[in-house]
Amino acid sequence: MAADTTDAPADSGFGKISRTKDVAFRLLALAATLIGIVSLAVLLANVTVDAVGWLDWQFLTNPPHPDPYEAGFFPALIGSIAIMLLIALITFPLGVGAAVYLEEYANDGYLTRFIQLNIANLAGVPSVVYGLLGLGLFIGLLNIGYGTVIVAGFTVSLLVLPIVIISAQEAIRAVPDSQRQASYGMGATKWQTIRNVVLPRAMPGIMTGTILALGRAIGETAPLIMIAAPTTVFGVPNSLFSKVSAMPLQIYNWASYPNTEFQYGVVAAGVVTLLVVLLSINSIAIIIRNRYQQRT
Amino acid sequence: MSQPDFSHDGIRTARGTAFRYLFMLCALLSILTTVAIVLTLLVDSADFFAQVSPVEFLTGTRWSPTNDPIAFGVLPLISGTLIITVGAAMVALPIGLLTAIYLSEYASERRRAYLKPALEVLAGVPTVVYGYFALVYVTPALDTFLPLSTFNALSASIMVGIMIIPMVSSISEDAMSAVPDSLRQASYGLGATKFTVSTSVVVPAALSGIFSSFILALSRAIGETMIVAIAAGQTPRLADVTDPAGLFLNSVQTMTAAMVQIGTGDIVGQGVAYKSLFAVGLTLFVITFVMNLISEFVASRYREVYR
Numbered sequence: 365m366a367a368d369t370t371d372a373p374a375d376s377g378f379g380k381i382s383r384t385k386d387v388a389f390r391l392l393a394l395a396a397t398l399i400g401i402v403s404l405a406v407l408l409a410n411v412t413v414d415a416v417g418w419l420d421w422q423f424l425t426n427p428p429h430p431d432p433y434e435a436g437f438f439p440a441l442i443g444s445i446a447i448m449l450l451i452a453l454i455t456f457p458l459g460v461g462a463a464v465y466l467e468e469y470a471n472d473g474y475l476t477r478f479i480q481l482n483i484a485n486l487a488g489v490p491s492v493v494y495g496l497l498g499l500g501l502f503i504g505l506l507n508i509g510y511g512t513v514i515v516a517g518f519t520v521s522l523l524v525l526p527i528v529i530i531s532a533q534e535a536i537r538a539v540p541d542s543q544r545q546a547s548y549g550m551g552a553t554k555w556q557t558i559r560n561v562v563l564p565r566a567m568p569g570i571m572t573g574t575i576l577a578l579g580r581a582i583g584e585t586a587p588l589i590m591i592a593a594p595t596t597v598f599g600v601p602n603s604l605f606s607k608v609s610a611m612p613l614q615i616y617n618w619a620s621y622p623n624t625e626f627q628y629g630v631v632a633a634g635v636v637t638l639l640v641v642l643l644s645i646n647s648i649a650i651i652i653r654n655r656y657q658q659r660t
Numbered sequence: 661m662s663q664p665d666f667s668h669d670g671i672r673t674a675r676g677t678a679f680r681y682l683f684m685l686c687a688l689l690s691i692l693t694t695v696a697i698v699l700t701l702l703v704d705s706a707d708f709f710a711q712v713s714p715v716e717f718l719t720g721t722r723w724s725p726t727n728d729p730i731a732f733g734v735l736p737l738i739s740g741t742l743i744i745t746v747g748a749a750m751v752a753l754p755i756g757l758l759t760a761i762y763l764s765e766y767a768s769e770r771r772r773a774y775l776k777p778a779l780e781v782l783a784g785v786p787t788v789v790y791g792y793f794a795l796v797y798v799t800p801a802l803d804t805f806l807p808l809s810t811f812n813a814l815s816a817s818i819m820v821g822i823m824i825i826p827m828v829s830s831i832s833e834d835a836m837s838a839v840p841d842s843l844r845q846a847s848y849g850l851g852a853t854k855f856t857v858s859t860s861v862v863v864p865a866a867l868s869g870i871f872s873s874f875i876l877a878l879s880r881a882i883g884e885t886m887i888v889a890i891a892a893g894q895t896p897r898l899a900d901v902t903d904p905a906g907l908f909l910n911s912v913q914t915m916t917a918a919m920v921q922i923g924t925g926d927i928v929g930q931g932v933a934y935k936s937l938f939a940v941g942l943t944l945f946v947i948t949f950v951m952n953l954i955s956e957f958v959a960s961r962y963r964e965v966y967r
Binding site for chain 2: 382383385386389390392393394396397399400401403404407410411457458459460461462464465466468469470478479481482483484485486488489490491492493494495496497499500501504522525526529553554555558579580582583584585586589590592595612615616619620627628631635638639642646
């Protein structure tokens with residue numbers, strides 16, 4: 365750019381060149397912005413087309429089968445939902461509790477800053493390492509049993525907990541301080557203020573963050589592999605201690621089958637099912653956010 | 661503690677204190693998690709290092725945990741991870757940075773309102789789905805003009821790159837938006853075009869935030885598991901620097917993919933191969949943890965500048 369700013373004759377076309385460069389750069393930046401979105405859209409279109417004819421009622425209600433025309437997704441679908449419910453039950457109270465402590469109670473000392481840094485770091489630990497934690501802690505030390513619903517739920521809960529805490533903190537921080545002061549002014553205690561003023565106001569934001577974290581949890585595969593969850597299960601789990609599979613595990617298993625009926629048909633149907641479930645979960649989160657947005 | 665508590669009712673105060681400690685426990689659980697991760701990895705890795713010397717592990721050039729002759733050199737896995745990370749960086753860093761510039765400097769408020777969530781979808785797609793896309797659509801498409809093997813580093817790293825674009829773009833955009841408008845106005849006042857303002861003023865001013873986003877995104881690429889386990893294959897090989905193209909055209913095995921291979925194998929139990937899982941996990945944890953800390957440090961430095 366330095367060359368452009370030297371004394372140039374008035375008719376050098378300098379303004380025109382930098383104008384062209386400006387427009388070209390703008391278009392380049394726009395193209396870069398669209399590149400990821402467009403390639404994902406193309407891939408999604410491909411997989412949807414491939415899933416046509418395979419994604420039917422029988423696929424959703426059958427157990428897995430070596431014959432692609434018989435193969436179904438039912439145990440994996442139910443397994444994913446069971447694990448997800450357990451994760452919701454664990455992460456919601458723990459995440460909200462931690463967020464309330466950090467935002468309402470903790471003073472800005474070394475311990476608080478250390479906890480905060482630690483949560484940020486936990487959010488960046490690879491999910492496969494959480495799988496090793498589940499394997500070492502719940503299976504090795506507590507001896508709960510390979511690949512059970514409860515171990516899967518605990519392991520993935522620890523994985524998404526930092527995300528839940530961070531989003532709950534943001535929601536609590538967004539509650540205006542004047543409302544807390546008003547509550548104290550009425551003679552309420554700290555706990556009463558949190559229970560009756562802060563939490564109800566922050567709840568839509570907390571719910572949105574938790575549901576988005578559940579969406580993340582439903583796609584996790586590597587931690588489940590590490591805790592030796594079976595990649596294929598033929599029945600639905602009937603207790604916390606049953607072995608359980610999940611949609612991404614079943615997809616991983618099918619993707620390794622060599623025949624094209626599996627690779628381009630059955631797996632595509634599984635991928636579309638997983639994405640539809642994920643999309644529904646995220647839409648619920650967005651609906652909650654939009655419904656309550658005007659109140660903040 | 662900071663707010664006054666006007667209650668003189670002992671029971672209510674006691675209940676308030678009980679809740680305070682209950683919530684504190686929830687927050688301390690995050691520290692317990694970190695401690696548990698470190699202990700789990702250290703204890704089982706210690707078993708492994710009792711049988712395989714750390715020197716052999718860190719300098720060995722062959723990884724073969726189950727097939728004779730058995731060898732536990734982690735270098736081939738680290739080189740595989742590096743190849744994927746470099747590939748992903750070549751995709752994600754320029755695209756993510758340009759995206760951030762577009763969103764922060766060029767896009768209208770309305771356009772940004774739908775482009776940002778659309779980009780975040782990229783990070784929300786399950787990685788097993790990306791892995792499947794890479795194996796079944798990207799590899800055959802690239803195979804029409806490149807001599808690719810079925811499992812290869814190229815399509816895996818392209819997919820990892822696409823996945824981490826939002827990490828680069830959203831943190832970089834935050835950093836660019838934090839650059840004070842007065843800097844831009846000063847530059848416009850000197851007759852600069854938007855291109856000059858973006859590249860010569862905003863980007864340098866936001867450099868630490870951009871740098872922090874790069875490190876965080878690369879850390880994600882290093883830890884990414886399912887895409888590489890499905891699409892990059894299971895061939896632990898030390899990078900041959902004399903043949904740079906071949907690095908991407910052939911199958912490689914990353915640290916995470918090796919962990920998946922051991923995790924899905926039939927060697928679950930107490931053998932050395934099983935314990936090697938924890939040694940590789942420890943290596944991965946240390947690398948990503950250090951990178952996350954650096955990213956955090958750089959980001960907190962930049963926050964101080966404009967406040």
